[in-house]
Amino acid sequence: MSQYLLLRHRELPDLDKLSGYRAQGGFETFKKAVNDMSPAEVLTTVKESGLRGRGGAGFPTGLKWGFIPNNLWPHYVVANADESEPGTFKDREILENNSFQFLEGLMLASFAIQANVAYIYLRGEYWQLAKQLDRQIAELEEAGLLGKDLFGSDYSLNLYTHLGAGAYICGEETALLESIEGKLGQPRLRPPFPAVAGLYGKPTVINNVETLANVPLIIANGAAWYRSFGTEKSPGTKVFSLSGNVVNPGNYELPLGTTFRELIYTHGGGIPHGRKIKAIMAAGASSTIIPASEEALDTPMDYEEPQARFNAPLGSASVIVMDETVNMAWLVSKTVNFFKHESCGKCTPCREGTFWMNRISHRLVSGNGSSADIDLLDHVAHQIQGKCLCALGEFSTMAVISGVEHFRPDFETLVGN
């Protein structure tokens, strides 16, 4: 391991306590920003750092903040802590152990776009984290780090937590906004984009927890320092959630650009029981299934290479490893069932397509399918593509199409003769 930026709690004591975090210089950056920096300076530093969104899309964070118009007020920042991609558990570790760094990042983001109110949207299952964050926000208010006219300036900021009710789609930023507004969690049409018409119709920045946790260090140490980690186009470190058939599953904070091989074998301890690796999913259930060739293992994990080589976006970097015992048709049936369960139902291709794919894949894995069903499954997946209102529908097809393409024999073995 090089150096922890986000999982610093693994090295530093008492980082989960306000006193412990402040002992490490915590909230000095925020104070400095409010007292000595202009919002534009904070924004420019983040822009120059090359920080990209850690929620999955990898969109440049500074650019996103820069879209906020200055003729429409008020502005909002929403932290996306809905972490619901299967295989992703990085935000949870940050929130459990290093939440003050995340909160400071959220506060800096709010200052940068001059939002006076920010929300933290947590998935419903994180209710204990919400209680913890509520306590910590109260502590910050007590300590004069949140509230009215901070540090004698005219800048005020309040934070609120908001719990979801158990819907994957609410991790999608516009469905998340609907959910905060008390409506059914369904994505909105874009345009208008949230930067112009977001929460309650006002300009809104939505950032992932991990993205925000990077911000205090970037402001404290500068963009150049941050760019010393990772690759040119994908700077910084990333928390990789490693799971599946590996000896040591867990979160690993590594520079972007680290290869799959290093993550799985050097840090993850390789495949148990001496089995052979068969496939990798780099982005949880939304992944393209990558056959674990030598070339694949040597691919650097950043926002460019897996996409370019295997049409497999890195997403939230929840790396799931499958060994030779796993039948990919079974795996596909699991992802399809997940998306069928989580489709919001707003647009036809996703609502009906995931339902249909689930019927077919269920038929296949239960031994009642035919060879034609494999083609039909593949065809329905292609039929969903390019027609959906949001990305969920597209995600539901990734594992299906790549699974059938690369592992057709796994499907064929399930088909009765």
Next chain:
Amino acid sequence: MTMKMVTLRIDEHTVEVPAGTRVVDAAKKVGVDIPVFCYHPKLESVGMCRMCLVEIGRPVVDRASGKVVLEADGSPKIQMAPKLETACTTPVSDGMLVVTTSEKVAAARREVVEFILTSHPLDCPICDKGGECPLQNLTMAYGSGTSRFIFDEKMRSAKHVPLGELIYLDRERCIQCGRCVRFQHEVVDDPVLDFYQRGRALEIITRSEPGFDSVFSGNTTDICPVGALTTADFRFGARPWEMKPAASICAQCPVGCNIVYDVRREAKSSGKPVIKRVMPRQNESVNEVWICDKGRFVHHYNESAERLTQPLMRVDGELTPVSWQQALETAAAKLKEAGKGLVTLAGGRLSNEDLFNLRELTRAQGGTTLLHTHMGGGEWTRQLGLNQGSNLGSLGNGDAIVVIASDLHQEAPLWWLRVKQAAQRGATLIVLNARPTRLDAYAAHALRYQPGEAAQAVAGLMGNHKTPAAFQTAREALAGAANLVVFFGSDGLGLTGTRALAQTCADLLMQSGHYGRPNNGLVGVWQHSNDQGAWEMGYAPAADLVGSLKKAKVALLAAADPVGDEPALAKALAGADFVIVQEMFLTASAEKADLVLPVAAIPEREGSLTSGERRAQRFYPAVPAPDGVRPDYTIAAQLGQRLGLELEGRAAGLVFLRLAQSEPAFAGLSYQALSTAEEQWPIVGRRDLYFGGTTYDNNQGMGTHLQPVLKAGERPAAVAAALDTELMDAGDNLLVLPHTRLFDQGSLVRFSRLLVERVATAELRLNPATAKHFGLAEGVAASLNLNGADASVIVRMDDALPPGAAWLPRRVGVPLWAPAAAQVKVMERD
């Protein structure tokens, strides 16, 4: 106001449309049908169903120069978007190229239809929508013809879910387009429907108690693009292709909604055509594509077995059937005898033609024509009413609307909707009433006055009367209005109060110059469909109806039931020497009559009505009249014939021509003019794949505004604010104020069994403080002694009502037409 225009290409067409137009509408304009399910031009587009996916290309712009890059041949270089886009959500832009005919688009349509059908039960043979179903049509046009989905794997859902007693939901047929949800939320602001659950389990639910509590609920069945929503009235009633449409005008209130009666011959009616359902007919100047539930469901009176079908004459004290000839001859003889002693009391339900012939008949004898109403002020709506070019749908930013003493949502639901929409478009809405109403929510100024002081409130709005400061603000808002329409009603008022109110409103309009041009003037929220027409022809309510009836030698009552309305009138009518009643039913007045002449109902004949906006509109025969009944205008003409009068009775159109010659307001109008159709935009009703069958396009005419009564530049007769008030202080008694409910116990509603649950009952609503003062408690039965009669009511507390008075609906079995002082006592339990 100039609108920025945008030019684009759609397939081989070039089209110019206003900026902001959606691609789907621009395409419709040049006859290109882009198929849709969730999109409806009256609703916000949501892009949910994905049926309207098209290929869209935009000109390539050179970033450095900002200029459009040109191809070698000089045409702009077009960059096609990588993904298909939804035509219903994408606004047009200059130079855009829309391709709807490519294989890629055809495939997308085929595939989306296939997706929708995976969950659809395909029960078209037993589905009410079959034959006029967009899903069926679009499947035929774009579907693949075969299914790859295994039928047994279809999702099963509830098929007969009553959302309320009026509307049923079939959850299997529902394609989750959300049109009904958006209609209830966006258009009528009764957000009682919602989506529930998610994914394939996503379903429509009602959130109100009672279910689907909205007076506009039936419209959701029109806009539903499948057979998911059906009315309890029509479901399993008939197949669309068996029915013939007949254009008509709804006669339930003064709005004059354009409707269609769908008619079919039925074995159970001995092969006679019967009305199976009522649908809106598009008229963007009147009701757009909507109607209220009263207009949709009230049609059953027409087929009632209680209809009178032969003349009745009192013989030896008993009403006895006689021939028409005998009846007419007796009546003619009595009219001749009566001379000046003839009093004709007409109801506002009569058509223009009926009213004209009755007037001519009465005038020829030197008799008196009276309008049976509790509402005055028509002399002012006649002079200052709306003229040609007026359209509530065109009012918006910079305009103002005043609504005073009316609960439009209950009295004229479509006016409520149109006024609300005008306010939402930016018109300044000022609502004045003694009590809160549903229009307050959209008002820039919702003002209160003391019960009975409506005219004073208007005077206050003009600065002529001492009123609270809020009136001052409203007055300022009114001052700069480009156009002003004033609606006045009879909420809490009777004849004297409304007359004073109308006159004061007239004063306001004249002082501010808001008359004599389009979109300016006075509108009466009358209680009947053609009260305005009656006023135009010189009918007016009697100052002393009791006296008039008592003195009458012959009282001729047409569509009026004074006996049923008020004990005092019953007594007065007993004083008349001879009473002739023209009616559909044996009303209380008919029971007391000496001669009863059975008449045809509106769907059984031709005629025209004048709406409160002074728009004359034609209705056409939908079903044959029962043997033995005649239209009122024919009866009047046949009586005239026997009295040597040449009245036209052969056809309504000919009567109308006479009316046009005689009455300046109708000058130049003819049935041809009234039946001229104009293209309506947005295109909704065309019977094609687009919105097939969901509403009717208007081929039978938009109607025409009456002529201005005042010549250009002419001022109306001098008018001053009239501050006559009715009873405002009941002393030790309880002041009871009347108001009008949509579903009352009027003579026609009771025949529609479906509406029974929604009908208003004799509930006395009052503020708890007032209730306490009179020793009344929530839910108790109380006895009211008012206008000389005892009536029992149920007491309901209502915090929203101001103290000092109580409110009771009209036509709920209590003779209450104007504010009245009532002795009230709690009824002892037996």
